[in-house]
Amino acid sequence: MVFNTGAALLDAIVLAVVSHEAEGTYGYKITQDVRKAIDVSESTLYPVLRRLQKDECLEVYDRQFDGRNRRYYKTTEKGMAQLNLYKVEWKNYSKKIQELFEGGEAI
Amino acid sequence: MNRNEFMTRLEALLADISSEEREEALQYYHDYFEDAGAENEADVIRELGSPQRVAATIKADLKYDNGGEAGEFTERGYRDERFERKETPAQRTDSSRYENGTFDQDNTNTYGYAGDQTTQESPRTSTGLKIALIILIVLVGAPIVIPIAFGVVCMVLGFMIAAFAFFAGLVIGAIGVMIAGVVIIIAGITLLATAVPSAMLAMGTGLLTFVVGLIGTVVTVKLCMVMYPAMCRILVNICRKPFHRGKAVA
Numbered sequence: 627m628v629f630n631t632g633a634a635l636l637d638a639i640v641l642a643v644v645s646h647e648a649e650g651t652y653g654y655k656i657t658q659d660v661r662k663a664i665d666v667s668e669s670t671l672y673p674v675l676r677r678l679q680k681d682e683c684l685e686v687y688d689r690q691f692d693g694r695n696r697r698y699y700k701t702t703e704k705g706m707a708q709l710n711l712y713k714v715e716w717k718n719y720s721k722k723i724q725e726l727f728e729g730g731e732a733i
Numbered sequence: 734m735n736r737n738e739f740m741t742r743l744e745a746l747l748a749d750i751s752s753e754e755r756e757e758a759l760q761y762y763h764d765y766f767e768d769a770g771a772e773n774e775a776d777v778i779r780e781l782g783s784p785q786r787v788a789a790t791i792k793a794d795l796k797y798d799n800g801g802e803a804g805e806f807t808e809r810g811y812r813d814e815r816f817e818r819k820e821t822p823a824q825r826t827d828s829s830r831y832e833n834g835t836f837d838q839d840n841t842n843t844y845g846y847a848g849d850q851t852t853q854e855s856p857r858t859s860t861g862l863k864i865a866l867i868i869l870i871v872l873v874g875a876p877i878v879i880p881i882a883f884g885v886v887c888m889v890l891g892f893m894i895a896a897f898a899f900f901a902g903l904v905i906g907a908i909g910v911m912i913a914g915v916v917i918i919i920a921g922i923t924l925l926a927t928a929v930p931s932a933m934l935a936m937g938t939g940l941l942t943f944v945v946g947l948i949g950t951v952v953t954v955k956l957c958m959v960m961y962p963a964m965c966r967i968l969v970n971i972c973r974k975p976f977h978r979g980k981a982v983a
Contacts, residue, residue, distance in 0.1 A: 653761050654768030666782045673759050673794035697764050707840045 631664050633674075637683075639663060639704055640674050642682060650700035670711035675699060683708050736766050736774050746788035750795060759790050892969055900957045907949030914943025915920055 631639075642650055643659040651675040657671050670707075678684040684707030701709065734741075743762065747755045762781075771779045781787055815958030924932035 653765050654767060657765075666775060667782070668765070669782065671792050672758060672787075673790055675761070676757065676791075677794060680769075694767065696768070697760055 631666075633711040634712070635716075636659065636664075636666070636670075636674055637678060638709065638716065640671065641683060641701060641712065642658055644699050645701045645706060647700075650698035652689065652696050652698050654700065678705065734778060736778065739778055739781070740766075742784035744967050746784055747791065750792060754791070754795060762787070823934055889968070889971060893964060896964060897961070900953065900960050903953040904950065904957060907946055907953045909946070910949055911943055911946025914941070914946050917942055 630672070639660055640656065646659075651681070653675065657666075657668055660666055660671060673682065675680055679686055679699070681704075682702055684699045685702050687698050688698070689698055690696075740759065740762065742754070744759055747758060764778060766774060918936050919939075921935030921937075921939055923931045924935055
């Protein structure tokens with residue numbers, strides 16, 4: 627990966643990954659899914675998830691799994707709104723970059 | 734280090750954050766190990782790095798909870814000023830880790846990408862070069878700076894001595910006037926037998942002169958008592974300044 631991933635983009639990626647699971651998803655799976663797109667270390671995501679949770683973009687609940695409690699993350703309405711905002715921003719951003727790369731009318 | 738050691742160490746490192754935050758973080762990593770499965774335990778531990786690093790990540794985020802963006806992902810991973818300083822010692826001890834001939838910084842001051850491209854050596858100002866430059870500056874500058882410094886010191890000392898002498902002169906002058914007054918009085922007394930009016934005039938003048946001298950002496954002595962300590966303080970301050978500046982730089 628040559629390009630940098632800013633904190634906002636990382637938030638957006640995590641929100642997107644979590645939003646794909648209607649029932650919510652858990653830390654290990656989120657990390658694996660995020661790593662399909664960008665190469666982040668395993669310790670990167672906890673602070674991101676915690677922050678999104680505090681910002682009320684994610685909610686957590688515990689569910690029994692294999693005889694133990696597993697913490698699940700789920701996007702809230704606020705999280706979905708935030709994700710949509712990120713998506714729009716990303717679309718504009720990537721479109722402009724794309725135009726530049728394709729030698730379009732930009733600049 | 735196995736999973737239990739890792740978690741115990743992490744818990745100890747998180748002792749100074751609120752119990753709620755600690756529970757959250759420990760729960761997360763507990764789940765993480767569980768979900769990764771025993772077969773991946775070693776991989777997870779290796780990837781997480783050290784408990785210190787995980788703890789630093791958690792704490793840094795708490796500390797700057799409302800501080801907005803503090804770090805960013807760079808080519809070498811998630812860089813965060815907040816950790817770089819803390820992890821400097823780790824970087825030193827870890828410097829034996831080389832990959833493809835370049836220093837793997839991911840493991841130390843970044844968390845994030847494992848980095849599938851080789852990392853660039855960060856431009857480092859070598860202390861050796863700095864020292865050489867300083868020596869060069871000193872060598873070149875010494876013939877100019879030392880005489881100038883000497884001149885400045887002499888000038889300051891000269892001013893100080895001049896001021897000292899000026900005030901001392903005032904005192905001596907006043908004492909002189911006082912003595913003159915006494916002499917005139919004595920002269921008047923000697924005239925008393927021959928010319929009474931002149932004697933009276935001389936004695937009167939002498940008395941006046943003496944009083945003026947006395948007042949002058951008292952005033953100038955007082956002035957010296959005020960001025961000399963002030964001058965000493967100024968001198969001490971001037972002498973101190975370069976050292977204070979030196980301290981601030983060091």
